[in-house]
Amino acid sequence: MANGIKDKVAILGMGCAKFGERYNSDAEDLMVEAFEECIKDANIDVSEIQAAWGSTTFDEMGVGKSAIPYSQALRLPNIPVTRVENYCASGSEAFRGAAYAVASGACDIALAIGVEKLKDTGFGGLPNMNPGPLNSQWWANITAPGGFAQLATAYRAKFRIGKDDFKKAIAHVSVKSHANGALNDKAHLRRPITEDDALNAPIIAEPLGLYDCCGVSDGAACAILTTPEIAKSLGKNPLITIKALQIAASNGTEASFNQWDGSHFLTTRVASQRAYEEAGVKNPREDLSLIEVHDCFSVTELVTMEDLHISTEGNAPNDIMDGFYDSDGSIPCQIDGGLKCFGHPIGASGIRMIYEMYLQLLGKAAERQRDKVDLCLTHNLGGFPHENVAAVCIVGRDD
Amino acid sequence: MLGITGFGAYIPQLRLSRSAIVNANVWANPSIAQLSNGERSMANWDEDSITMAVEAARNCLHNIDRDNVKKVSFASTTFPFVDRLNSGVVSTALNLPNDTHSADLTGSLKAGTSSLISAVDSAMKNSEDLHLCIAAEKRLARAGSLQELSFGDGAAALTLGNSSKNVILAELIGHYSITDDFVDHYRAEGSKFNYYWEERWIKEEGYLKLIPESINRLLENCNIKGNQIDHLIVPLSSRGVPQRIANATDISPEIISDNLSNNCGDTGTAHPLIMLASELENAKPGKKILVCGFGQGADSILFQTTEAISDFQARQSFSDSLTSGRQENNYLKFLTFNGLLESERGMRAEQDKQTALSTLYRNKDMLLGFIGGRCTKCGTSQIPKTRICVNPNCGAHNSQTDECFADKKANVMSWTADQLAYSIDPPAHYGMVEFEGGGRLMVDFTDVNTDEMETNMPIRMVFRIKDIDEQRGFVRYFWKASPYK
Numbered sequence: 085m086a087n088g089i090k091d092k093v094a095i096l097g098m099g100c101a102k103f104g105e106r107y108n109s110d111a112e113d114l115m116v117e118a119f120e121e122c123i124k125d126a127n128i129d130v131s132e133i134q135a136a137w138g139s140t141t142f143d144e145m146g147v148g149k150s151a152i153p154y155s156q157a158l159r160l161p162n163i164p165v166t167r168v169e170n171y172c173a174s175g176s177e178a179f180r181g182a183a184y185a186v187a188s189g190a191c192d193i194a195l196a197i198g199v200e201k202l203k204d205t206g207f208g209g210l211p212n213m214n215p216g217p218l219n220s221q222w223w224a225n226i227t228a229p230g231g232f233a234q235l236a237t238a239y240r241a242k243f244r245i246g247k248d249d250f251k252k253a254i255a256h257v258s259v260k261s262h263a264n265g266a267l268n269d270k271a272h273l274r275r276p277i278t279e280d281d282a283l284n285a286p287i288i289a290e291p292l293g294l295y296d297c298c299g300v301s302d303g304a305a306c307a308i309l310t311t312p313e314i315a316k317s318l319g320k321n322p323l324i325t326i327k328a329l330q331i332a333a334s335n336g337t338e339a340s341f342n343q344w345d346g347s348h349f350l351t352t353r354v355a356s357q358r359a360y361e362e363a364g365v366k367n368p369r370e371d372l373s374l375i376e377v378h379d380c381f382s383v384t385e386l387v388t389m390e391d392l393h394i395s396t397e398g399n400a401p402n403d404i405m406d407g408f409y410d411s412d413g414s415i416p417c418q419i420d421g422g423l424k425c426f427g428h429p430i431g432a433s434g435i436r437m438i439y440e441m442y443l444q445l446l447g448k449a450a451e452r453q454r455d456k457v458d459l460c461l462t463h464n465l466g467g468f469p470h471e472n473v474a475a476v477c478i479v480g481r482d483d
Numbered sequence: 484m485l486g487i488t489g490f491g492a493y494i495p496q497l498r499l500s501r502s503a504i505v506n507a508n509v510w511a512n513p514s515i516a517q518l519s520n521g522e523r524s525m526a527n528w529d530e531d532s533i534t535m536a537v538e539a540a541r542n543c544l545h546n547i548d549r550d551n552v553k554k555v556s557f558a559s560t561t562f563p564f565v566d567r568l569n570s571g572v573v574s575t576a577l578n579l580p581n582d583t584h585s586a587d588l589t590g591s592l593k594a595g596t597s598s599l600i601s602a603v604d605s606a607m608k609n610s611e612d613l614h615l616c617i618a619a620e621k622r623l624a625r626a627g628s629l630q631e632l633s634f635g636d637g638a639a640a641l642t643l644g645n646s647s648k649n650v651i652l653a654e655l656i657g658h659y660s661i662t663d664d665f666v667d668h669y670r671a672e673g674s675k676f677n678y679y680w681e682e683r684w685i686k687e688e689g690y691l692k693l694i695p696e697s698i699n700r701l702l703e704n705c706n707i708k709g710n711q712i713d714h715l716i717v718p719l720s721s722r723g724v725p726q727r728i729a730n731a732t733d734i735s736p737e738i739i740s741d742n743l744s745n746n747c748g749d750t751g752t753a754h755p756l757i758m759l760a761s762e763l764e765n766a767k768p769g770k771k772i773l774v775c776g777f778g779q780g781a782d783s784i785l786f787q788t789t790e791a792i793s794d795f796q797a798r799q800s801f802s803d804s805l806t807s808g809r810q811e812n813n814y815l816k817f818l819t820f821n822g823l824l825e826s827e828r829g830m831r832a833e834q835d836k837q838t839a840l841s842t843l844y845r846n847k848d849m850l851l852g853f854i855g856g857r858c859t860k861c862g863t864s865q866i867p868k869t870r871i872c873v874n875p876n877c878g879a880h881n882s883q884t885d886e887c888f889a890d891k892k893a894n895v896m897s898w899t900a901d902q903l904a905y906s907i908d909p910p911a912h913y914g915m916v917e918f919e920g921g922g923r924l925m926v927d928f929t930d931v932n933t934d935e936m937e938t939n940m941p942i943r944m945v946f947r948i949k950d951i952d953e954q955r956g957f958v959r960y961f962w963k964a965s966p967y968k
Contacts, residue, residue: 205830206830207829207830207831209903212831212834214834214835217838217839217842218839218842218846220836221838221842221843221846221850221949221959221961222849222850222867222949222961223925224913224914224925224926224927225901225904225905225906225911225913225927226901226904226913226925227901227903227904229899229901229903230899230901230903230904230911230913231899233899233901234897234898234899234914234915235897237897237898237899237914237938238896238897238938240938241938241939286902287900287902288901288902288903289899289900289901289902289903289904289910290899290900290901290910290933290936335875336869336873337873337875339923339924339925340865340866340867340869340873340922340923340924341863341865341873341874341875341923342917342918342921342922342923343875345896346896346897346915468925469897470915470925
């Protein structure tokens with residue numbers, strides 16, 4: 085493995101818009117809201133930004149094609165701006181573009197911004213995607229909840245877990261995230277729920293009920309990255325640096341080769357393993373303080389605990405029920421409410437996860453602040469269990 | 484010797500109880516009150532004459548080398564396409580050789596038997612080739628009409644050839660046809676429904692004159708007496724008519740074949756062929772079977788079963804499929820499936836379903852024929868067939884030969900029942916299926932209820948409508964998984 089980017093890139097500033105049904109805001113408003121917070125935090129002028137990456141998944145909605153909407157909204161100084169898209173992992177992809185630009189020495193200060201304006205579809209849930217002229221002729225009539233719900237059937241079959249026990253474990257995931265989200269004034273969904281609420285909610289895609297599914301939100305999140313040297317020179321202290329940033333994309337093995345069993349994410353396992361190597365993390369269950377994972381559905385979070393090598397195989401339901409990932413557990417997961425409650429404006433989510441970790445590392449997470457936050461991991465996933473892109477990022481203080 | 488070398492029929496699993504139709508409509512039409520017995524076959528929303536034809540032909544071609552099929556004639560009055568060779572879609576879905584001649588026959592309910600007669604004639608001319616003769620029907624009828632009650636949906640297929648290379652199950656004795664523009668009903672270009680004249684006139688002047696005449700002429704030509712006939716197939720649901728035809732032709736009324744009105748209904752052009760397939764399935768050797776067809780004239784065809792009929796093994800027993808239907812009592816569902824009710828479908832239904840025809844043509848082997856690939860280097864079977872082998876330990880380029888997945892055994896690896904996805908029949912069931920011998924695919928399921936879904940459940944693949952592009956009038960087909968019964 086190459087050296088990677090550990091400690092080569094520092095976070096100079098971050099910002100995040102309020103997520104939710106922002107019926108009175110356009111994508112431009114959301115971007116500017118996140119950007120204003122971010123550039124104030126970075127304490128630089130817009131003219132100092134040398135390159136930018138923007139992420140939006142549904143170009144049919146709100147933003148449109150190309151990087152021009154980002155450049156125009158933020159009045160960027162005619163710098164290279166690139167639009168990236170990688171399903172729900174798009175935000176991590178924009179963050180990676182900016183991080184690699186700084187790490188390579190190609191530029192000193194780079195911007196990543198993710199935005200999604202979803203609440204102009206006229207209906208609930210994500211818009212349909214057009215998978216192209218060939219795939220549209222044979223792909224199953226698949227939606228996100230239906231794709232991820234299948235993790236449950238495969239996981240239950242593999243570990244012989246009864247339907248009710250499994251449903252309780254994923255209900256616990258959602259109850260925990262709702263409790264966390266209630267404390268976050270930027271979160272979309274702020275009402276705590278009970279286990280009964282989760283168990284008895286209407287079914288969206290068997291066995292996932294309404295509360296097993298994350299919010300579909302408008303929002304934007306933003307990061308300005310630079311070298312540790314520049315960050316120090318600008319007076320940043322403590323310094324938050326990237327320890328690892330890895331992305332793994334499916335190559336068709338899960339979808340077409342009879343090997344993967346459908347109960348987990350091959351890509352998350354690969355990306356997290358590589359990230360731990362890059363960051364020098366030996367024992368994630370001991371070393372990580374906080375994690376933000378891609379809980380698009382409660383069941384995704386459950387299996388991801390194993391794919392990140394924190395829970396052992398077959399043990400995620402036990403760890404979850406034991407409170408290991410609760411806000412007062414050993415490794416709180418989704419302390420900001422996660423996709424479940426903070427919300428999921430697709431192109432922004434990867435950056436939003438890092439935003440929370442950044443706040444926690446700086447001790448600025450208000451009511452949600454945890455003690456002793458040293459090393460944080462984010463996990464951002466795009467696609468479906470059988471074909472997806474997994475991004476894992478580890479951030480910490482530069483000691 | 485010349486005759487039938489294979490046969491198969493297909494009835495959709497759904498059966499609409501006639502009481503559901505009567506209960507919903509008797510307020511407006513009290514005369515149907517007495518017609519609530521039994522059930523009629525009902526195509527699922529994703530079935531049409533093409534898909535049913537494919538399934539009937541698959542049943543028929545079981546144990547037959549498809550390379551020998553050199554002609555296909557497909558009869559229906561309900562072809563999904565007016566100008567696109569419907570039999571061409573069927574031939575491609577069946578992976579028949581591309582030098583097969585395919586033709587559509589339509590314009591009369593007699594098209595089914597006429598297709599048999601043209602098959603017989605073409606089989607006579609060529610000594611080795613098989614002629615695949617298919618009929619399928621899915622007719623619409625006005626709500627509460629007698630037709631809605633008496634119609635059914637279904638398909639049948641037979642192969643005909645001569646004995647030089649083929650095993651004959653039923654030998655052709657002869658056939659006779661009458662053409663007479665007797666318009667008992669008609670359906671004009673662009674109309675959804677048939678228009679009928681008085682029932683009694685149809686019976687007395689149509690059925691009871693034209694059919695006996697064609698039978699008597701045939702018997703006379705073949706020098707056979709009516710009382711030598713063992714099975715009489717009259718594909719009509721009109722009560723008492725088959726008996727009177729038997730009386731008029733000196734055929735014993737005892738041997739009239741069941742017209743399947745109790746559990747299937749009248750399947751139009753397909754009906755004589757479905758009844759013939761049903762009779763052949765149970766027939767003993769040496770039995771004379773007389774099949775009639777009616778529609779602007781009459782066809783009569785006489786076959787005699789051979790010794791080989793005793794050894795015939797069906798892919799799927801027709802009598803089983805007749806009795807293993809899934810009962811549907813929801814009349815509104817029937818109307819909705821047939822596009823006869825403007826139901827709320829939600830905004831997700833608005834997604835554009837345009838089919839890129841060039842993409843379809845380029846990928847027709849996979850999309851219609853369900854052809855995948857098999858890597859010649861590592862032996863991995865995979866679908867879709869791709870340029871680079873999917874086996875992570877292989878990765879060979881351009882190494883795959885065609886492999887058909889349509890008849891492979893498969894199991895469910897993961898599944899869901901999705902209430903969010905737009906479906907005419909929610910929830911949308913889909914999941915990952917794994918094929919025996921390699922290969923897997925995330926596919927839609929059909930003919931399934933959520934409570935029967937489970938991992939490791941055996942399934943088989945069926946040819947169905949994938950999407951309907953209402954804006955442009957195009958129907959997109961693909962393969963779906965259905966529980967194996």
